[in-house]
Amino acid sequence: MNRRSFVKTAAGAYPLAQAAAAGSAAPTLETRIMRLNLRHTWTTTMSSSSYRDTLHVAYSRDGITGHGEGAPIVRYHEDAEGARKAVESVRQTVLAANPMQFSKLMAEVFERVKGEWAGKAAIDIAIMDWVGQKLGIPLYSYFGLDPKDAPLTTFSIGIDTPEITKQKTREAEAFPILKVKVGLATDEPTIEAVRSVTKKPLRVDANEGWKDKEEAVRKINWLEKMGVEFIEQPMPAEMIEETRWVRSRVHIPIIADEACQRASDIPKLKDAFDGVNVKLDKSGGMLEAYRMISIAKSLGMKTMLGCMVSSSVSVTAAAHLSPLVNYADLDGNLLIANDPFRGVEVRDGRLILPDRPGLGLQPRS
Numbered sequence: 001m002n003r004r005s006f007v008k009t010a011a012g013a014y015p016l017a018q019a020a021a022a023g024s025a026a027p028t029l030e031t032r033i034m035r036l037n038l039r040h041t042w043t044t045t046m047s048s049s050s051y052r053d054t055l056h057v058a059y060s061r062d063g064i065t066g067h068g069e070g071a072p073i074v075r076y077h078e079d080a081e082g083a084r085k086a087v088e089s090v091r092q093t094v095l096a097a098n099p100m101q102f103s104k105l106m107a108e109v110f111e112r113v114k115g116e117w118a119g120k121a122a123i124d125i126a127i128m129d130w131v132g133q134k135l136g137i138p139l140y141s142y143f144g145l146d147p148k149d150a151p152l153t154t155f156s157i158g159i160d161t162p163e164i165t166k167q168k169t170r171e172a173e174a175f176p177i178l179k180v181k182v183g184l185a186t187d188e189p190t191i192e193a194v195r196s197v198t199k200k201p202l203r204v205d206a207n208e209g210w211k212d213k214e215e216a217v218r219k220i221n222w223l224e225k226m227g228v229e230f231i232e233q234p235m236p237a238e239m240i241e242e243t244r245w246v247r248s249r250v251h252i253p254i255i256a257d258e259a260c261q262r263a264s265d266i267p268k269l270k271d272a273f274d275g276v277n278v279k280l281d282k283s284g285g286m287l288e289a290y291r292m293i294s295i296a297k298s299l300g301m302k303t304m305l306g307c308m309v310s311s312s313v314s315v316t317a318a319a320h321l322s323p324l325v326n327y328a329d330l331d332g333n334l335l336i337a338n339d340p341f342r343g344v345e346v347r348d349g350r351l352i353l354p355d356r357p358g359l360g361l362q363p364r365s
């Protein structure tokens with residue numbers, strides 16, 4: 001099945017979903033790996049590529065189709081095929097479950113599937129989209145949130161030559177805050193290139209790029225002078241003690257990303273980081289992401305929602321939780337040229353959540 005027919009099928013235009021709409025059909029679960037083409041080749045300290053493959057899941061029951069997506073993370077040794085196999089391994093569990101008992105269902109999925117966070121996220125999001133549609137409410141309402149509290153989102157600028165960095169900065173004119181990737185030898189020219197074009201607040205992500213704590217302090221203090229609001233994951237995830245040392249010598253918040261995958265990671269980060277970056281692809285979906293945000297807040301830490309390069313399915317799911325957090329970096333769908341859905345939109349940098357039930361997705365024609 002090609003991308004368009006999968007989207008249409010999942011959206012209810014084809015026989016499978018029509019049969020489900022008749023009320024007599026058994027629930028169905030479809031998996032598909034989608035190749036998302038990037039508008040710009042994307043470089044961070046970890047990789048460089050012109051496309052990303054994500055796993056899409058469509059769960060249909062009672063005439064309603066819920067959509068889910070997970071972006072495999074190379075750092076956790078994941079790929080889209082592994083995510084697909086993980087979902088297939090619990091197919092019968094998912095199909096046999098009562099989706100309204102989604103916490104019980106996802107606990108069982110987490111118990112049975114080791115790792116494969118993208119696969120688990122795709123299931124969780126599809127089920128939660130289905131539940132929201134079944135209840136007839138947008139998912140932000142299910143979580144008791146006010147969509148007007150959704151924060152501004154940053155737009156991310158990957159590592160590139162100074163000329164292309166300037167061009168990307170100009171293209172991001174509509175966004176009031178930018179996130180810039182650093183962590184290679186070119187940090188200063190990159191920031192200077194951005195600053196030559198704009199005075200906007202910047203947030204910087206080093207993606208574990210600095211291995212030396214003295215270097216990290218020097219760079220962070222320089223970044224502060226360049227108008228940077230906070231720094232994400234300056235040092236390798238396991239260097240928590242070194243990061244604590246760095247934190248006592250800098251003045252801007254340090255946010256954990258690679259060091260913080262799941263809820264159980266958060267307590268040990270409390271004194272080394274000011275906040276955590278929560279992503280559905282890392283946590284295994286919305287339910288665990290909600291727990292992570294709750295735990296971080298209870299420890300007095302700042303919270304951020306981020307995303308991988310992905311379509312509007314995953315980004316919209318994260319956006320429904322965004323009224324909870326201090327910072328949002330939810331631009332993964334804006335980096336691709338072939339998004340199959342419309343969901344959350346960005347206006348003047350602000351996240352506009354769809355008010356339709358569930359995730360509120362609509363297929364792009």
Ligand code: MG
Nearest residue numbers: 205232233257
């Ligand atoms: Mg990051």
